[in-house]
Amino acid sequence: MEGEIKYRRILLKLSGEAFKENSEPIGYNSLIRIAEEIESVYKLGVQIAIVVGGGNVIRGITSSSLSIDRATADYMGMLATVINALALQARLESMDIPTRVQTSIEMRQIAEPYIRRRAIRHLEKGRVVIFGGGTGNPFFSTDTAAALRAAEIGAEVMIKGTKVDGIYDSDPTKNPNAIRYPEIKYMDILSKELKVMDATAVSLCMENKIPIVVFNISERGNLRRLICGEEIGTLVKG
Helix, strand or coil: CCCCCCCCEEEEEECHHHHCECCECCCHHHHHHHHHHHHHHHCCCCEEEEEECCCCCCCCCCHHHHCCCHHHHHHHHHHHHHHHHHHHHHHHHHCCCCEEEEECCCCCCCCEECCHHHHHHHHHCCCEEEEECCCCCCCCCHHHHHHHHHHHHCCCEEEEEECCCCEECCCCCCCCCCCEECEEEHHHHHHHCCCCCCHHHHHHHHHCCCCEEEEECCCCCHHHHHHCCCCCCEEEEC
């Protein structure tokens, strides 16, 4: 029996890698799986905002590899997040889930510009809101964009969906003896320099008292279980 709904308004951060499937930047099965996880929570009446990354489309562009300066490379990455946002919107709407994409860089033909009050109104009306384009500024990650949007819309929690089941003391893909933290403090992530997300994002959540949950979104049903109060992944708080 599922418990009571723990969070009523969430900010879900999806990495670009979550969309990837084999050599395809956006895999059919990956997209369906993500959409079904969101649908399972949407049916509970939870207000869902999403920030997507773009690493599946563009990753590792540096000035040394392609002679592209960092700011330009970051703008290219922001555009990549919009590709993922539109793909997810199309999939969700095919499942009769009303969805709006808002971008920090204006592109009115395909998405709304990011307006905080409008985003909150969409959530109140039962629409899923997907934020593309990161913060709209170079030198900031999509993790930071997620923390910023979570604070702006008054999200009760920032949930980061990854391919691992929480935060470890070392890379679990390289160290079979890595230990998972069921719970950890913001300051411990910063002091231990754990690479789960960048320091700016962690600091933003700490300042605004927004708990972070890092979990494996690849495992079917995990998001719903988390929302219903099960101890899934790693909880980050003060």
